[in-house]
Amino acid sequence: xxxxxxxxxxxxxxxxxxxxxxxxxGHDPSGAGIQADIETAAALGCHAATLVTCQTTxxxxxxxxxxxxxxxxxxxxxxxxxxxxSAIACCKIGLxxxxxxxxGLACLIRELPPTCAVIFDPVIAAGSGATFxxxxxxxxxxxxxxxxxxxxxxxxxxxxxxxAAAGERAVEPWLARQKGWVLVKGADAAxxxxxxxxxxxxxxxxxxxxxxxxxxxxxxxxxxxxxxxAYVAHGCTTAVAVxxxxxxxxxxxxxxxxxxGAQCLPRRVRRGPW
Numbered sequence: 001x002x003x004x005x006x007x008x009x010x011x012x013x014x015x016x017x018x019x020x021x022x023x024x025x026g027h028d029p030s031g032a033g034i035q036a037d038i039e040t041a042a043a044l045g046c047h048a049a050t051l052v053t054c055q056t057t058x059x060x061x062x063x064x065x066x067x068x069x070x071x072x073x074x075x076x077x078x079x080x081x082x083x084x085x086s087a088i089a090c091c092k093i094g095l096x097x098x099x100x101x102x103x104g105l106a107c108l109i110r111e112l113p114p115t116c117a118v119i120f121d122p123v124i125a126a127g128s129g130a131t132f133x134x135x136x137x138x139x140x141x142x143x144x145x146x147x148x149x150x151x152x153x154x155x156x157x158x159x160x161x162x163x164a165a166a167g168e169r170a171v172e173p174w175l176a177r178q179k180g181w182v183l184v185k186g187a188d189a190a191x192x193x194x195x196x197x198x199x200x201x202x203x204x205x206x207x208x209x210x211x212x213x214x215x216x217x218x219x220x221x222x223x224x225x226x227x228x229x230a231y232v233a234h235g236c237t238t239a240v241a242v243x244x245x246x247x248x249x250x251x252x253x254x255x256x257x258x259x260x261g262a263q264c265l266p267r268r269v270r271r272g273p274w
Contacts, residue, residue: 019233025094032219039268044230054097060218061262063130071104089233106144120149121225138165155185176202218263
């Protein structure tokens with residue numbers, strides 16, 4: 001595959017810089033996944049080019065089916081995108097539905113320039129509890145995709161699952177051996193506050209505590225990871241991008257979209273005149 005050139009923000013005719021984010025993830029008809037990536041990027045002043053890894057049949061309560069996109073299609077789409085738009089400033093990866101797609105994405109990511117950060121939200125299960133990654137897929141993701149990411153954003157359950165796939169009985173020794181940035185999200189812990197921990201090269205770099213909001217939410221992880229990607233695309237350091245994206249995500253959850261379903265959606269797009 002042809003290589004992508006270093007990413008930069010695009011200066012519009014009105015003098016406004018708009019960074020380009022490559023969002024890779026699954027389509028969720030209820031509004032998480034790739035839709036969350038697009039909305040978050042737009043809300044934070046970026047444009048999202050997209051590669052859809054799979055079609056899902058789901059709502060906020062139940063996942064009925066996942067149909068992976070053929071790898072050849074994903075690679076062909078990527079080739080045409082980078083041939084036309086060379087200014088990819090950051091890449092965000094979400095749902096990886098199969099071993100073949102994981103390996104295809106690893107090839108794709110290697111074609112991005114070194115200046116293009118990769119934010120990886122390793123979605124093992126939906127908020128409803130449905131599993132997206134079996135053990136075989138977790139091993140391939142851990143071996144082939146995880147090392148290519150600049151920032152990984154597992155929750156506590158996902159971190160434990162990857163530790164087990166690596167042969168570890170406990171998550172902390174595994175996290176201590178990780179290189180680069182890992183944001184361990186704590187919303188799935190049974191605590192009165194939500195604690196997140198940002199680690200770099202196996203050591204805690206920063207911690208963040210937020211009030212736990214009432215209710216259940218669909219698409220929170222997508223929003224956060226895309227927010228990190230958007231802030232990185234604007235030139236923020238990793239630590240600043242993580243802090244800003246956490247703040248953005250919390251505000252989206254504090255004023256959610258509630259259509260009467262099993263879970264609310266983060267309100268990523270602010271209100272217009274209505």
